[in-house]
Amino acid sequence: MTTHELVVMGASWGGLAALGLVLSGLPRDFGAAIAVAQHRGVEPADAVLADALARKSALPVREVHDKDPIVPGWVHMAPSDYHLLVERGGTFALSTDPREQYSRPSIDVLFESAADAYASRVVGVILTGANPDGAAGLARIRRRGGFAVVQDPATADRAAMPEAAMARAGADEVVALSEIAPLLTRLCGRVPATEQARP
Amino acid sequence: MTADWTVRGTADVESLEIALLLEAVYQAYGYDFRGYSRGSLRRRLVRRMEVEGLKSLSALQECVLHDPACMKRLLLDLSVNVSSMFRDPSFYLAFRTKVVPLLRTYPFVRVWNAGCSTGEEAYSMAILLREHDLYDRTRIYATDMNQTVLDQARAGAFPLGKMQEYTSNYIRAGGTRAFSEYYVANGRNARFDSVLSDNIVFAEHNLVTDRSFNEFHVILCRNVMIYFDRSLQDHVLGLLHESLTTLGVLAIGLKESLEFTSHADCYEALDSSQRLYRRVR
Numbered sequence: 001m002t003t004h005e006l007v008v009m010g011a012s013w014g015g016l017a018a019l020g021l022v023l024s025g026l027p028r029d030f031g032a033a034i035a036v037a038q039h040r041g042v043e044p045a046d047a048v049l050a051d052a053l054a055r056k057s058a059l060p061v062r063e064v065h066d067k068d069p070i071v072p073g074w075v076h077m078a079p080s081d082y083h084l085l086v087e088r089g090g091t092f093a094l095s096t097d098p099r100e101q102y103s104r105p106s107i108d109v110l111f112e113s114a115a116d117a118y119a120s121r122v123v124g125v126i127l128t129g130a131n132p133d134g135a136a137g138l139a140r141i142r143r144r145g146g147f148a149v150v151q152d153p154a155t156a157d158r159a160a161m162p163e164a165a166m167a168r169a170g171a172d173e174v175v176a177l178s179e180i181a182p183l184l185t186r187l188c189g190r191v192p193a194t195e196q197a198r199p
Numbered sequence: 200m201t202a203d204w205t206v207r208g209t210a211d212v213e214s215l216e217i218a219l220l221l222e223a224v225y226q227a228y229g230y231d232f233r234g235y236s237r238g239s240l241r242r243r244l245v246r247r248m249e250v251e252g253l254k255s256l257s258a259l260q261e262c263v264l265h266d267p268a269c270m271k272r273l274l275l276d277l278s279v280n281v282s283s284m285f286r287d288p289s290f291y292l293a294f295r296t297k298v299v300p301l302l303r304t305y306p307f308v309r310v311w312n313a314g315c316s317t318g319e320e321a322y323s324m325a326i327l328l329r330e331h332d333l334y335d336r337t338r339i340y341a342t343d344m345n346q347t348v349l350d351q352a353r354a355g356a357f358p359l360g361k362m363q364e365y366t367s368n369y370i371r372a373g374g375t376r377a378f379s380e381y382y383v384a385n386g387r388n389a390r391f392d393s394v395l396s397d398n399i400v401f402a403e404h405n406l407v408t409d410r411s412f413n414e415f416h417v418i419l420c421r422n423v424m425i426y427f428d429r430s431l432q433d434h435v436l437g438l439l440h441e442s443l444t445t446l447g448v449l450a451i452g453l454k455e456s457l458e459f460t461s462h463a464d465c466y467e468a469l470d471s472s473q474r475l476y477r478r479v480r
């Protein structure tokens with residue numbers, strides 16, 4: 001039985017390549033839902049980003065619309081210029097609240113809401129980036145009993161974000177980029193396709 | 200057996216505190232936030248608690264109940280929101296090509312801008328309708344739950360520093376004039392031409408607790424219902440529906456959807472990617 005039902009991932013500078021690599025390593029029957037906040041400008045357009053990642057991944061990649069359900073086995077992307085939040089009851093919410101740490105979507109906003117809603121059933125993953133967004137969110141995930149993964153800064157395009165996360169939150173695992181997908185698969189297990197709800 | 204006096208995890212106590220605080224706010228002041236999405240609401244409440252120098256949301260509840268000024272500050276936190284002129288230029292472009300021709304067939308046009316915040320959207324709409332010679336026969340009812348943001352909206356002044364962004368939005372939204380024709384610099388602000396606000400009525404209206412107050416040909420309610428949970432969204436969509444003429448136009452935010460709501464089958468898309476719908480029943 002797996003206890004982790006949701007993986008939240010945050011990435012900034014260099015994140016697109018890193019996300020592509022993580023997603024390409026996840027099996028088609030991956031056992032949890034994934035939600036991603038990737039910092040960017042309004043470019044690339046949401047659909048372009050989702051398509052680029054979908055080509056690398058065996059899992060469906062979708063840009064989130066307000067109140068979309070959280071679907072196991074799907075990769076849910078925060079749209080540009082909106083915060084992505086996890087609500088209790090298995091749905092997402094979006095908001096146009098002010099930027100946090102100069103960012104919208106903000107990784108802290110995603111992670112903290114996921115910690116509140118999923119407690120010990122969430123895994124937080126901090127990837128490459130040049131700012132400290134996500135550190136406070138990862139700390140909240142750990143306080144609520146969730147699992148914290150940080151990309152080994154030595155393998156990150158930009159080390160500042162993983163370093164800030166380790167300094168503020170610590171981590172349950174610090175692993176090389178190439179090891180993240182296998183670790184997530186161990187943590188979240190695999191689900192036979194028929195058991196996955198695919199509306 | 201001894202009782203276990205530890206509470207189960209800080210966030211669970213916190214969600215109890217939030218529920219109690221929202222109940223207190225509702226009973227004491229009539230503002231009903233109980234059906235709002237909790238994630239962003241929690242962040243705002245915690246921020247207010249910190250700014251007030253308080254240690255818990257229970258303390259914030261006490262402050263709000265005993266000090267109306269504290270409630271006023273909290274309400275502002277819960278309603279100050281980012282807005283901008285010609286936000287989502289592609290939406291305004293679609294409005295020009297798909298809605299303006301419909302409006303030409305009406306002798307008089309009533310627009311409801313629900314959740315207008317500090318007024319950027321209402322002024323953008325006034326500019327657009329003016330450029331299509333429709334503004335003289337239009338009245339825009341711009342409403343929000345908070346009097347303070349409405350006062351700002353009435354002033355018709357926005358930070359001068361924003362004008363570069365707004366000009367670029369305006370051009371991408373299909374604007375053909377020089378955007379600077381619409382305002383004069385006044386200190387740090389750009390004051391918009393009062394002709395633009397002549398036909399805008401700013402008024403307090405709460406989408407959750409107030410009723411329908413008129414019948415409109417166009418309703419703009421963009422990026423407001425994202426703050427509501429599903430069942431509150433259904434309630435508010437019902438209110439908007441009641442307030443829209445048959446064949447009237449409803450515009451919602453670009454990441455919102457009518458799909459899966461109780462009113463989905465009452466609307467036809469005029470432009471689904473820009474979230475422009477027409478009431479068909």
Ligand SMILES: C[S@@+](CC[C@H](N)C(=O)[O-])C[C@H]1O[C@@H](n2cnc3c(N)ncnc32)[C@H](O)[C@@H]1O
Nearest residue numbers: 278280282314316343344405406407421422423
């Ligand atoms: C993000 S702003 C949207 C502003 C503008 N419509 C736009 O898209 O740029 C959300 C606005 O909804 C208002 N609002 C929230 N709850 C409301 C309610 N129950 N009744 C009326 N307005 C409400 C807030 O005060 C805020 O001004």
